[in-house]
Amino acid sequence: MSSLAITLGATVLCAFLGLLVAIGIWFACPGSADKIAIILLTLILMPAFIQVQSWIFFADAIAEVINGLMGTVFNFKGVFAVILTMAFASLPVSAGLTLVSLLSIPPEIQDMVRLDGPGQKAFLKIYMPYLQPALVVGSLFVFLVNINDYGITSVFGVNSYALELFSQFSAGMTVYEVFYNGLPLLAVCLAVLAVFSRYILKSDFSLGMTVGFNPFRESKLMILLAIVGLMITGLFILVPLGNLIYAASECTDIWGVLSDSFAEIFYGMLVSVLAAGVSSIPAMLFAGLFYRSKAGYWVLGLAAVPFMIPGPVLGLSLIRMWNTPLLSIVYRSSLMPVVALVAKYTFIEAIIFSVAMASLDRSLLDNIQVHWPGLVKSIICIAQLSGRKWLAAMLIVFALSMGEFGVTLLIMPPGYQTLTIKIYNYLHYGSSDVVAVLCLFMVFIISLVLIVLFKLLGGGKNG
CATH class of the missing domain: 1.10.3720.10 (MetI-like)
Incomplete structure (x- = not known):
């Protein structure tokens, strides 16, 4: 159950962050948002341990500051570290699919929002139903990718179902017993995959997007959400590259x-x-x-x-x-x-x-x-x-x-x-x-x- 809870937590967080990132890019880069969406979707191929090591470096730097100011020791470990790292490692697919959906909103819907008033209520009532397939498909994908992972959890000292199965074999169980114990997790994955397959067949994620008008540019709340989304995008890019480059620069023999x-x-x-x-x-x-x-x-x-x-x-x-x-x-x-x-x-x-x-x-x-x-x-x-x-x-x-x-x-x-x-x-x-x-x-x-x-x-x- 702990693996299921951790993965669900990472999935929900990833969907929320992905929505904010998509809104931020939609506001800031309307002319090149379609290309950015494709780049985001391909970034899911980056190994998760890139985010793991980067966030460890980043958290250690923050911990030094906190310790210096408050004398409090902060360790980036446990369930929180796993959920945060999983969410950021899978963020590209959630943000990319949501951005594709934002760019594919029909022009008549954009005109409807413009007439009714471009506020957050219009976004929730009119735009969110169009974004729902992207959020659901992205969430199901994130769940399937992370539910069987034990690399991230092992680094942060958190036990997972997959790691427990390996421990059972090391403790003397046969392969057949381990496989039998893994059937519940396999059943969950296949059930989620079935929902994922049916949902994605009913959805239209076209890469040939037409960048439409953004009717929410006057909404202060939407602008605030876009700023937060751009800050999350900055963390996603700068935490891995900045921390890895800084740590690598200390290597005397690259x-x-x-x-x-x-x-x-x-x-x-x-x-x-x-x-x-x-x-x-x-x-x-x-x-x-x-x-x-x-x-x-x-x-x-x-x-x-x-x-x-x-x-x-x-x-x-x-x-x-x-x-x-x-x-x-x-x-x-x-x-x-x-x-x-x-x-x-x-x-x-x-x-x-x-x-x-x-x-x-x-x-x-x-x-x-x-x-x-x-x-x-x-x-x-x-x-x-x-x-x-x-x-x-x-x-x-x-x-x-x-x-x-x-x-x-x-x-x-x-x-x-x-x-x-x-x-x-x-x-x-x-x-x-x-x-x-x-x-x-x-x-x-x-x-x-x-x-x-x-x-x-x-x-x-x-x-």
């Missing part, structure tokens, strides 16, 4: 830290590239079955199970499956993390591939089935038509794999570790300047992916 971590960087990138490429094969098959089969949603639901399973349960299940005489050659090799990442993130690529297929003209798909008979040939032809979206899907999985911790930690072969695992180890036992350097390098890698994704999405015009 190049030495990166060179010492070259093996982890190379191995992490190699595993992520392989995971993104290999995941595309089953994802294409799932997408093809989703389109051709009447039970398409059950097909995607099947692909979602590994993604929804708590990290320790998925990792232990893979160990039980692959640690056999027949499959031991893979289990003992450096490719085992690729297997885990493919199992977890095939669902992400399957969803994007399915959306790409659904966006194609129905008659074109029928012609493909006639002239390119067979599932494999049809998928190859569709991949050529939707190449940019399919490449974007693989880049997303690459970025997610670079930041993955929960599953890869359990199945990592001896003598190997990814950059993410090394950062988490240093979060517990290492020096802050080294952690900052490694986090900034991770930000650099993911930023390159985000730039390419932004170009693939048409820069906000041709998504």
Whole structure:
């Protein structure tokens, strides 16, 4: 129940902060808000530990000031620290979707508000119903992303359900017993995913937005909310970058830290590239079955199970499956993390591939089935038509794999570790300047992916 309460708290806080951030950007940057919305949505790929380390630095600096002024010791730990960090780590998706909805308000609604009087009551009664789908979808997404996470909670010394499952295995339980104990959490995740899928199918989040008129520019309360939203945006940007840059500047040998971590960087990138490429094969098959089969949603639901399973349960299940005489050659090799990442993130690529297929003209798909008979040939032809979206899907999985911790930690072969695992180890036992350097390098890698994704999405015009 504690994990559920923490995740719900982070979800509600994230939705509230996301609404304020969207309002702030809507007021301050009306001409470029559509591009900012896409940038926000892609920032969800930034690993959560970037926010973790940054807020620890920030809280420590504030604690020194408080201690100097009042003599009170303040420790940034516990449930509050977890909820705040989770909310800020997931803020881009909530703010991005809400901003998309704000920019997609029909012109006739804007005219109605202008005639009725642009006050906060008009915003609540007229605008909020249009923003509700974005807030609900964003909240459900934030819940699904964080409910199985135990990386953030472990850093702040808070127990979670996923971490408890891992402890049960360490205490002597079998994989089957741990999986059975994890079924309630899996059931909750699948139920939320079902609601998420149905809700998002009824919603229209178009990246081809038309920036409309803001009828609330004369409302003092809305201006105040916009100012607060811009302050939250500043915290979201400046706390990670400012604190990491400051901490990294205290490192006397930045190049030495990166060179010492070259093996982890190379191995992490190699595993992520392989995971993104290999995941595309089953994802294409799932997408093809989703389109051709009447039970398409059950097909995607099947692909979602590994993604929804708590990290320790998925990792232990893979160990039980692959640690056999027949499959031991893979289990003992450096490719085992690729297997885990493919199992977890095939669902992400399957969803994007399915959306790409659904966006194609129905008659074109029928012609493909006639002239390119067979599932494999049809998928190859569709991949050529939707190449940019399919490449974007693989880049997303690459970025997610670079930041993955929960599953890869359990199945990592001896003598190997990814950059993410090394950062988490240093979060517990290492020096802050080294952690900052490694986090900034991770930000650099993911930023390159985000730039390419932004170009693939048409820069906000041709998504």
